[in-house]
Structure formats: C-alpha cells, structure tokens
Amino acid sequence: MHIEEEILNELRGSYLTSFYSIYLNGKYNEDISKMSQNDQGTLLHEYIHYLQNISTPFGMYMSMTSYSFMYQSLHDIIVNDTIHIPVNPILSKQSVASWKKLTAVLGTSNLDRCQFIDWSKEIRVLLDTKDVEGSKIEKAIFKVALTDGTQVDLEIGAIIVMETMSALYQSLIDPNASHPDIPYNIIMKYCQKYYPRLASDSRKLICLCYASLYTLCPGAQLIRLIKDYGNNDSIDGYTAFYQFVNSYNAGKKVDGSPKTLVEYVDEIIDIFKTKMAKILTSNLEFLDVIFEPVRLSQKWVPVVSALYDQTPFSLNHFKTIIDNVGLPYIHTSYQQYSFPNIEGKSEPSQDLIELIALQTIYSFFTTTKSDDKECELSYMCKGNIYNEDHCKNHPWTQEIKCPFSVVCNAYGIDRKKIIG
Template sequence: MQIEEEILNELRGSYKTSFYSIYLNGSYDEDISKMSQKDQGTLLHEYVHYLQNISTPFGMYMSMTMYNLMYQSLHNIITNDTIHIPVNPVLSKQSVASYKNIMAVLGTKKLDRGQNIDWSKEIRVVLDTKDVEGTDIENAIFNVTLTDGKQVDIEIGAIIVMETMSALYQSLIDPKASHPDIPYNIIMKYCQKHYPRLASDTRKLICLCYASLYTLCPGAQLIRLIKDYGNNNSIDGYTAFYHFVYSHNVRRKVDGSLRTLTESVDEMIDNFKAMMANILTSKMEFFDDIFEPVRLSQKWVPVVSALYDKTPFSLNHLKKIIEYVGLPYIHTSYQQYSFPNLKGKSEASLDLIELIALQAVYSYFTTTKSDDKECELSYMCKGNKYNEDHCKNHPWTQEIACPFSVLCNAYEIDKKTIIG
C-alpha cells in the first residue's frame, strides 16, 4: 500500500513528500541566481512543498503515515528468507486507518484529459463531513460545470491547497509560469468570482493556504478561512496567519487535554524526530537540524515573514530562507544530483541518504513487475556504472555499488531468495 499522490507534480518538476527530494526538469546551480528564471521558479515551487512537508502538521502527519507503511513492508522483507515481489504485508489497523484518513483529505488531483471548467457558470460549495475509521473527515466540494455541460464535483483537498500555494509563490519569481486549473488555479479562479479582493492579494492567499495546512483537513479549512478573511482588507495575510495559529487549539487524543497549536507542532516535531531515529541506523544529522528553524515557537515563520518583508519578495528572499532552513536532496533531468550537507560540514548527511535508499528499496519491492520498472535511483548509475539488467531486474546485487545495493547488503537482502 502506498500513497500514490505523495508526489506533488509541477509542470517542470516534482517534490517527493516524506523523502525530501526535489526533481527539476532543468538545471540546478548552487548559486541560484545563475539559473534561468523558469528553473528558479520551479525550484521555488518545489521548495515550498518541502517547507509544507517539514513545518506543518498535515505535512508531518502525511510523512509519518508513509513511514509506518514503509517500515512494516521493509520489516517483512528483512525478516523473511524468501521475498515475493510485490511485497504485500499485513499492516497494523492504526496504519491502515491513518492511510485511509490521508487519502480521504487529499481530494481531487486533476481532471480527465480534455475536460475543462466553464468559469462562466456558478460554483456550488458544500462542506461535507464523513466518518473514516472513527475519525470525522471534513471536505469542501465544488460543484462545477464543464465546458461540455457536464456537472462534476471537485473535492478541494490537501493536493489543491498545496499546489495552489506553491504555484502562487512561484508566480512571484516567474509570473509567466502556467498551470492547468486543477490542481493549481481553481482556488484563484473561485476567488476571482466571489472574493475579488483576495484574488488580487497573492501574499494573503498564500498565507491562508499555509494556515490551513496546520490542520488535518486543509481543504475545508481553507474555504472557511477564505470566507472569514477574503473580503476584509483591514487584515493582511501576515496578521490572518498569526491570528489563526495563535487562536487554534488542538485536543490531544491521549488525554483529551487542549494545547495551543504552537505546543502541538513542537510535540509533533519531537515525535517525528524520535520516529526517524528509530527507523534509521545512521546518526541523525539532517533530521536533527531541518525542523528547528520552522517551529512556530521560533516566532519567525519563513514562508510568511519573507512575503511581508520591507521589500517585495525576490530571489534574495529565497536565498535567505535556504540559508536559514537548508535544502533537501535535488536531482535534475541533466543527471545532476546534490545531497545536502550541514553548515560547516563538507560531506553529505548520511541519514537522508539512508532514507532515500530505503524509499527506493521500498518502492521497488512493493511495485508490480513491468517492462519499465527499475530502481528509482538508476540515474545515479548512468554512464560507466549503468547496467540495464542490473537496475531493472536485480538492483539488490553487489556488482554496482549504489545506495540501493549498499542498503540491501547491510540488511542482507542480497542473500535472500527473491521471486518476481
């Protein structure tokens, strides 16, 4: 079982949620001012996904759900002498429930090919609550009319919230970037019809999207925030964001007590880091470092503060955020790849390398065999090391030393009988 929508796709790149990996269909330079405007915009778009992942309760909850699924699958692989591909372990009830909760709030990802929304028609908005494994899940639903006259329901879920926010941020550096309506533009076009003041205030709409990700039902929360703040010009996005996070309390499942959102996020980060320390054998470096600058208790939220600086948002603001928070793993269509290292450290952080290798192993062993299936990290071997038969059919063997084969050797997966 995998979260199929875990990869948030932008037209020229993607971000792999939970595995801190940015892919650019272009080129990357450590000095981002040397990159083309398109590549800069794409990097910003995917970097915003990274910030959503490490700083918001929804982003962390999505990752923790993914890790539980991965951990149980890898445990099955490691503890059995014979491995059948695809691996299909019996998962815990809690993991299944968390997975179903995530899937229930992701919402609509895209329209079928050739379908388009007729924006001249009215949009009917419904907030719907349903029980998913004992948890009340609230979704916002837009009933829209397509250009062929057909009416369809669009679930405004986390995918649309995250992509709306990233596309809006991207427009601040590359205003010519274009995207399909779903998942990127539907919120903006809805606001243009019903909340024109908000539609003309990119910074404020970004902040409302970001605030909604501090809940576990971002789509419904965003629609409520738009209703509350959409036509109120006296409150800017900075104020609206902090008003929400400082007034929103969270009830603990353990004892029913209420905590502030700041306390809740701090606790979630601590639990997240403890989970990573339990999964990884490498010393915690990257994961000990990246969460500290984005805690609400630090009182400097990069996503929001950069927008409301004294000068309009520019490439210099992105550079400042990267300097403050750091970069994830980056690879490109030019076969460039760059693992992050910590300040004052010349070597890449082994904990992130291990996590990326774990994800590649997990993906390979839980995916059904197909003609185009191969190790997700095969691009690292392109050139002298690349062997098509190895990367497609037996990447766990040791004739090519790469993160996949090194990890398989460490867990003695290469010594098992593998069928499939």
C-alpha cells in the same frame, strides 16, 4: 498501497513527500541566481512543498503514514529468506486507518483529459462531515459545471491547497509559469469570481493556504478562512496567519489545560524525530536540524515572513530561507544530484541517504515487475558503471555500489532468494 505524490501535472518538477527529494526538469546551480527564471520558479515551487512537509502537522502526518507502510513492507523483506516481488505485507489496523483518513482529505487531484471547468457558471460550495475510522473528517466540495455541460463534484482537499500555495509562490519569481486549473488554479479562479480582492492579493492567499495545513482537514479549513478573510482588506495575510495560530484549539494537555498550536507543533516535531530515529540505522543529522528553524515557537515563519518583508519578495528572500532552513536532496534531468550536508561537515548526511535508499528499495520491491521498471536511482549509475540489466533486474547485488545496493547489503537483502 502508496501515497500519491505531488508529481500530478507539474512536468517541470516534483517533490517526493516524506523523502525530502526535489526533482528538477532543468539545471540546478548552487548559486540559484545563475539558474534560468523557469528553473528558479520550479525550484521555489518544489521547495515550498518541502517547507509544507517539514513545518506543518498535515505534512508530518503524511510522512508518518508513509513511513508506517514502508516500515512494515521492509520488515517483511528483511525477516523472510525468500522475497516475492511485489511484496504485499499484512498491514496493521492503525496504519490502514491512518491511510483511510489521509486519502479522505487529499481531495481531487485532476480532471480527466479534455475536461475543463466552465467558469461562467455558478459554483456551489458544500461543507460536509464524514466519519472515517472513528474520526470526523470535514470535506469541502465544489459543485461545478464543465464546458461539456457535465455537472461534477470536486473535493477541495490537501493536494489543491498545497499546489495552490506552491504555484502562487512560484509566480512571484516566474510570473509566466502556467498550470492546469486542477489542482493549481482552481482556488485562485474561485476567488476571482467571488472574492476578487483576495484574488488580487496573492500573498494573503498564500498565508491562508499555509494556515490551513496546520490542521488535518486543510481543504475545508481553507474555504472557511477564505470566507472569513476574503473580503476584509483591513487584515493582511501576515496578521490573518497569526490570528489563526493564536486562536486555534489544538486540544488539551495532560493536566486538562488548553494546548496552543505552537505547543502542538513542537510536540509533533519531537514525536516525528523520535520515530525517524527508530526507523533509521544512521544517526539523525540532516533530519535532526531541518525542523528546528520552522517551529512556530521560533517566531520566524519563513513562508510568511518572507512575503511581508520591507521589500517585495525576490530571489534574495529565497536565498535567505535556504541559508536558514537548508536544501533537501536535489536531482535533475541533466543527471545532476546533490545530497545535503549539515553545517561544519563536508560529507553528505548519511540519514537522508539511507532514507532515500529505503524509499527506493520499498518502491522497487512493492511494485509489480514491468519492462520499464528499474531502480529509481539508476541515474546515479549512468556512464561507465551503468549496467541496464543490473538496474532493471537485480539492483540489490553488489557489483555496483550505490545507495540501493549498500543499504540492501546492510539489511542482508542481497543474500536472499528473490523471485519476481
């Protein structure tokens, strides 16, 4: 099983959740002011996904579920002398339960080709609760009519929340960027129909989307927040976000006293970093520092604060966020790639290199062989050292030194019998 990533219909870029990797179908420049407006907007869109991933409980829950699947698959690869591709390990009950709960709240990601929502018709909203592996999962359903007359139910889940937020942020730099209704525009068009004042305030809608990602049922939470704040002009997005943070019931501490959302997020980040340290052989560097600036306890929330500065959001605000939080791994359609390093070090952070290599190994060994299958990092080898047969058929061997082959060597994978 693989978690569906945010590639969806966004052809200009994508973000690989849990592996801190941005793909840009364009050119990247360290001085982002020298990039084209389209590329700036796409980079911001994917960077918002990165912030969603590292700062919110939902983003970290997605990552921990993904790592659980990857770890169990890699364990099978490492301990067996013969590897059959695709590897299909017996997964723990806990991992399967986490997967089922996650997929239950991801929601609708797209419509079938040539299907479109008829926005002239009424939309009925249904909030429903479903038991999934012993947990109560709240779902938000839009009952809509399509232009061909078909009636369909669309689940407003985490994918729509994340893409709505990222597309709205992108529009602040590139107002001409266009996206399909699902998953990008459906919430905005719904608000235009029923909450026009909120639809005209993209900053506020961004903040409501972001707040909902601090819960494990973001879609249903967003619909409730829209109902609570959609027609209230006296409360801006900044205030609404912090009202949510301060009022949210995040459970109880060991002593029975209430746990605040700020305390809960700090706890999740600490647990997450501990799990990461157990997965990787490298010491945490990049993955040790990126979570620190985005803790709610730091009292500076980049996504929200940048929107409500004294001056309107601009490329300078984006630069400030990057300066404080850092950039993840970036690769482009022009064969550019850039691993991050941490302040004071000139060499790329080994922990992220190892993590991306592990993800690539996991993807290669758990995917059925096909004619176009090759190592996902093959773009690193293009040029004099690129060998198509190597990258397609045996990237674990050592004639080309790349993250894939180096980590395979460290784990002894290149010395095993591999079939498939």
